[in-house]
Amino acid sequence: MREPVDLRRRRILAAVQARGTARVRDLAAELQVSVVTVRRDVEELMREGKLRRGHGVVRSPLPAQELPEHTMADGDTVAVVVPERHSYLYETLHGARTVLDAAGLRVALHIAPQVPGAERPQVERALADGARGVLLAPRWRDPAAEEADHRWLAELDVPTVLMERRPPKGSALHAMDSVCSDHWYGAHLAVEHLVGLGHRRLVFATRDDSPTARTLRAAFAEIAGAHPLVEEWTWALSSSRGGLDHEPTDVPDLAALLRKAGATAAVLHGDVDALMLVQQLAEHGVRVPEDCSVVAYDDVVAGLASPPLTAVSPPKGEVGRVAAELMLRRLDGVPAEGARSVQRVELLPTLKVRGSTRPLLAQ
Template identity: 85%
Template sequence: MREPVDLRRRRILAAVQTRGAARVRDLAAELQVSVVTIRRDVEELTREGKLRRGHGVVRSTLPAQEVPGTPVADGDTVAVVVPERHSYLYETLHGARTALEEAGLRIALHIAPQVPGAERPQVERALAEGVRGVLLAPRWRTPAAEEADHEWLADLGVPTVLMERRPRKGSALHAMDSVCSDHWYGAHLAVQHLVGLGHRRIVFATRDDSPTARSLRAALGEVAEAHPLVEEWAWALSSPAAGEGGSTDLAALLRKLGATAAVLHGDVDALMLVQQLAENGVRVPQDCSVVAYDDVVAGLGTPRLTAVSPPKGEVGRVAAELLLRRLEGSGNGALPSVQRIELLPTLVVRDSTGEPHERV
């Protein structure tokens, strides 16, 4: 069902007012409509004197109290807790923000530092401030760190939804709502794309400092091992700072394996591999195809990187909707069933993959 025009325009006004200014492209992505549609809405809102247009940028002319939207009652706040320096989850945050603000809820954003157990004091602070619910993406660099959070998270006392985290089966958090990307399917997309181009020897490189990295490493190995056309594969760390073990000299590993393709988690490490290969006289994609995993900045490289793109904004939106349903249920005594939702990534084919011509 299409969103009513007046509701979409109220969302545009609310988004622009919150930031002071917004790019037309960003608004189109957040509202999941075309740039042309946003431009038409902006033109109408400009004629009404509610917006000012610039070159690809929209600014609000309204004072904060005039922005249309649902009034927010005192205490109608949701805490969103994400790790520091994690651009992937910031996109998830934007998806959650849209759904929550449409429902008339304020967001209290808390950034967890890069130290073990950093999320707990952030959540406790939010609870002391009276938040009604929590959207949370713990860093969980190791299984032990995840285990250490189980007990206190299970006893929060307010509706909570995990984003991009899937608690271990049978754990204290198994019965907590969660929304995450299906990283096995993302691994499948990457391998299937490369094999379809004719690649038979592939190097996989993942970080080793997050649940996503651990899940993706296991999935890539499983998919490659089961694929009848993959002759040989190897795993390495994609960053020297990503953890212990594994090789970080990917160019050397590609040569040793005779590999013609690589899949890297995440985008920055993939972009750095392309640079490293160029310094060693290896061309991408002529000599080696490269697939990035995350698709946050993969399209900005030279060449633009083919990438597996998890539904980052959608994960946040669905998580927020889950939380809203649970908040509504807690108010009328009809609690919904716990849900563990997985959303499928997509593959964005760009310039860094092609048929193999010669082996590294």
């Protein structure tokens, strides 16, 4: 005998309220009815305000703090793996979390320590704990470390999205979803800003510890080298983190380098190194921006400096949000014949003009 609709819906409500969340397909199996039937019931219960929809799950309308800690159903977790002590990527994490929380998915944060190959154990642990997908931002201090991760990442059997990382063309990860900032465009913004203020002799300084740093070094060289209004430019390390398997590279005295090059402006990756340069210049009687304009790259703490630093601001939170949205689409379970194409998304940075840059005065 078919179960009355009202009774079935009461059972659905009871199951969801007991767990906090439940998958439609699991409810259908428990009630021994079709997924279509449960979806119709859920739609009606949502119209009555008795249920809320998450991503692939049904949720209780009770506030999260009123639910017991164990109510998240098994498998309703997405792992986010980011490097230790990386405030830039923590902003990306928060962007991803807003999307995943709204979809009814729990974020399991894994911090990869500063040792080579640290991400793999964290990912394996997350998968052993039942994570349905992985959002990942490997440290990849050098190309060798990146290449070492390609094979095992390509063999993961859950949806995986890289954040702020762009695998090389033709690599094993070329066909993996990824979302990152267009750092070439960020370098372009910095150069055009300074050239527009009349600066013709520039110093660029980047770190040596990430794919972003390597991308920026190449971008600055390409853009400044081809720019008709840039008379002289030079590149140097802003700081060297070094790998644990080799000694940090010597970092030049940037204030001395600016004097030697006759440069009137500098772009530094990242914020802390730019702040340190401003302090170093002040110790040598060089005023920012009167004597030298400074642009930071990252915009995590640039606005807190004195003077507040003009900065290229990659869309850190937006990278996380878009990556999480890609993840949700993968978790939809689209049949193979209707599978979505792999996406390699690039988002454009913006320039935040503050007090550390000004037009070059006639000399």
